[in-house]
Amino acid sequence: MLRRLYDWTMSLAARKSAEAWLAVIAFIESSVFLVPADVLYLPMALARPDRAWRYAFVATVASVLGGIAGWALGYYAFEAIAKPVLEFYGKLDAFNAMRDGVSYETIVLLLITSGLAHLPPIKVVTILSGVANINLGLFIISAIVARGARFFFLAWLLRRYGEPIRDFIEKRLGQLAALGATALIALYVGYRFVMH
Template sequence: MLRRLYDWTMSLAARKSAEKWLAVIAFIESSVFLVPADVLFLPMALAKPEKAWRYALIATVASVLGGIAGWFLGYYAYETIARPVLEFYGKLEAFDALRASVDYQTVVLLLITSGLAHLPPIKIVTILSGVAHINIWLFIISAIVARGARFMLLAWLLQRYGEPIREFIEKRLGLLAALGAGVLILLYIAYRYIAH
């Protein structure tokens, strides 16, 4: 199923309505969808590098709006909507474990790491932020910074290096972003340990 979903998302890049689809995918990825917006963003930006920044802006705005929707799902509709979505994707156990083990500051850190590196998946953290009653304005600022940084970096790489960077992005950028997110988490843990 995941492969068909990925292929369908990739096919949207060739359509005239690709920008609208990019906004839709980026929006729903942040709250309920499994396939990241990068899958659509990358081929679009490679096909029209002069529009890479525009695509990055569309993806950022839609992703932040989708994150806000995820926050509202967690805050107001966890039992009726968010929980069944998490169950559908097999993420409920991971969500419950995360929910039981994090505090307010950790959720804010996870907002940044998930926005940059999908670590953990963004939809889990947006819903968790609502459940944990993270301040909505702090949530929005974190989402703008993290998602904006991700899409703007991708736009810059694709504009500067073009097709040769695509393989690197598809195979290694996730790993590098995850390593960066891991460093942020370790720094936070060290800070918490030293502070206490």
């Protein structure tokens, strides 16, 4: 199923309505969809490098709005909507473990790492933020910073290096972002250990 979703998402890049589809995918990725918007963003930005910044802006705005929708699902409709979505993707156990074992500060950190590196998946963290009643203003700011950094960094890479960087982005950027996210988490854990 995941492969079909990935292939379908990739096919959207060739359509005239690709920019609208980018907004849709970036929006729903942040709350319910499994395939990251990068899958659509990359071929679009490579096909039209002159629009890479514009696409990054569209993806960032839509992703932040989708994150707000995920927050609202967690805050207002966890049992009715969010829980079945998490069960469908097999993420409910991970979500429950995360919910039981994290503090407010940890959730804010996870918002940043999930926005930058999909670690953990962004939809899990946006819903968790609503369940944990994370301040909506703080949530929006962290989403703008993290998601914007990701999409605009991709735009910069693609504008600077073009097609040759695509293989690196598709195969290695996720790993580097995950390492960076892990380092942030380790720094936070170290800070909490020293302070207590």
